[in-house]
Amino acid sequence: MNISVPALNNGVGRLPFMGYNTWNAYAVSKPESLESVSDTDGPFWCQCNIDEGTVLQTATLMKSLGLRDVGYHHVNLDDCWSEKNRSASGDLVANKERFPSGMNNLTNQIHALGLKAGIYGDSGWFTCQLYPGSFQNEERDVTQFQKWGFDLLKYDNCAVPFDDIIKQGIYGKYQRMSSAIAELSVKSQKPPILFSLCPQWNVLASIIN
Numbered sequence: 001m002n003i004s005v006p007a008l009n010n011g012v013g014r015l016p017f018m019g020y021n022t023w024n025a026y027a028v029s030k031p032e033s034l035e036s037v038s039d040t041d042g043p044f045w046c047q048c049n050i051d052e053g054t055v056l057q058t059a060t061l062m063k064s065l066g067l068r069d070v071g072y073h074h075v076n077l078d079d080c081w082s083e084k085n086r087s088a089s090g091d092l093v094a095n096k097e098r099f100p101s102g103m104n105n106l107t108n109q110i111h112a113l114g115l116k117a118g119i120y121g122d123s124g125w126f127t128c129q130l131y132p133g134s135f136q137n138e139e140r141d142v143t144q145f146q147k148w149g150f151d152l153l154k155y156d157n158c159a160v161p162f163d164d165i166i167k168q169g170i171y172g173k174y175q176r177m178s179s180a181i182a183e184l185s186v187k188s189q190k191p192p193i194l195f196s197l198c199p200q201w202n203v204l205a206s207i208i209n
Helices: 023-027 052-064 103-112 138-148 169-188 204-208
Strands: 018-021 072-076 116-122 152-156 194-197
Touching: 018 052, 018 116, 052 072, 052 103, 072 152, 103 116, 103 138, 116 138, 138 169, 152 169, 169 194
Parallel strands: 018 072, 072 116, 116 152, 152 194
Antiparallel strands: none
16 A cells, blocks of 8 residues: 655654654663652653763764764753753753853854754753743744854743643644744744654654654
8 A cells, every 4th residue: 555645845744753862861860769669750750960070071983983974963961951941032941050161062062073953942841851942832942042143942841831722732732833943934034943743642653644
């Protein structure tokens, strides 16, 4: 059976991307005192051990070990990279202790290694670790990500607004950011950020279908 699906011909995401994501190695670490805690109870034991030094060391190793040359091109920040609160003007703010040199410095160094930089966001009010989410701030946040020089956005689905109120569902909340990315690309005349969905509760098939 032949199946065809429509796709944007904008040069982005023509092949599955490969790279490194910080979550499993640096964000997830269960202390011995919490060995009895279930693996589904992530927020109780997530350590969020990411910083600019660790990310840049990882990127350097990806190049020196030859991973870049065989197609592993992305270095992606996961949750915990931001401050707990937005700025007075409403923008996301990089954590000042973990990323003291700023996100532009980080992405510039990653790009200098011939790699691409990814960042994490969430379609709800908060991320899975209770950092600011992007619901109702999609255009503002993706503009910030572009200004910082990121090439990819991993987009999660935690702390979702009540669907019986907003009547959008998971697909609708992802569509909000997808539209913001497309509109920003037209406005800025730059390639759109690669949009990587991270749906939960086995909803990916329903989104695709």
